[in-house]
Amino acid sequence: MQISAIETFHTYKKEVSLLQNSDAMSLLLRLAKEASLDSSSVQEDSHDSLILLKETEFVTVDKNIVKLSEGGRNFLELLGISVEDGKHTVFEFFGKKIAIFLKAKSVKLLTPRYALAAVSMVILALSSYLYTQLGPEQYTTERKEQLKVSLDDHSEVQLNSESKLVLTKDFNKSSRDVKLVGEGFFNVREDTLPFIINTDIASIRVLGTQFNVKARESWFEVAVKRGVVEVSSNVSGKDSSVILTDSQFTRFQKGEYPYPPQLIPLEQYPGWIIGKLAFYETSLKLAIEEIERHFDVTITLNDRSLEEVKISGLFETNDLDNILDAICQLTKRNYRRLKNEKYIIY
Secondary structure: OOOHHHHHHHHHHOOOOOOOOOOOHHHHHHHHHHHHOOOHHHHOOOOEEEEEOOOOOOOOEOEHHHHHHOHHHHHEEEEEEEEEOOOOEEEEEOEEEEEEEEOEEEEOOHHHHHHHHHHHHHHHHHHHHHHHHEEEEEEOOOOOOOEEEEOOOOOEEEEEOOOOOEOOOOOOOOOEEEEEEEEEEEEEOOOOEEEEEEOOEEEEEOOEEEEEEEOOOOOEEEEEEOOEEEEEEEEEEEEEEEEOOOOEEEEEEOOOOOOOOEEEOOOOOOOOHHHEEEEEEEHHOOOOOOOOOOOEEEEEEEEEHHHHHHEEEEEOOHHHHHHHHHHHHHHOEEEEEEOOOEEEEE
């Protein structure tokens, strides 16, 4: 493990050999700001070190719990750094999970001249591709994950599981355009710049409002809690749009024009932002896909004819078995739990 760490260090050292110590300090301050840390803790003459590790074989980040591997500890020790467990914070930078270890237990002065440079080398080595990747800012979630994002215009977006939000480079300067894949609940701050959400199926234009957007595969849905939004779709080169106001929603499939506005059928719709799953005349196939995302399980329908059965209801998400029991009652079927978080409805 020690040899592997040494080899890795020398590999990384070559990658950052052209970067100066001032670049390292600039990156430190930038990362501290991104992580909402007190930038005064990052000082050139301080031995309370701020150590950054991206999610690699050295460190794993699971639900904001950081685990430093033996290889990671060996790597830091090569540079004279000893890290206390628990002295860390976690945030996402360009969509990648990053662990920042605060106030390392000790930094041995290899030589006074190179002590800080050694720390900076770790930071630059393990984040060099982030430093140079100045593309669009993006946020992603995996199964069982949700993420709340505060944007530069003071709008807020809450992402549901298996979703992605991508901001344009000039966001909040000449435009407020974003791209959404999956599902998100938007609380858009009023501004003279319109807030535009692009998806692979349709686009939404607003000035200030609260609404939910779902754009998964071929299905698209918008539900407005407060305010006014315009939903547009282009089919065969022709545009069509509808205006939604308070408590209205529309949904349609890819290749279709937006359906006329309807009243939101459930008071707690969309549900997922308050820990529930809400379905209204939803095919069992789509409902099961949503359940799989939320619980990170696999559910198989033994009878494919059940896929288009429509279900409606509001389900608590604290117990998967209760949800499956309810679905089986609605469809007059049974379910069985298999190995490795797999279930079958038959």
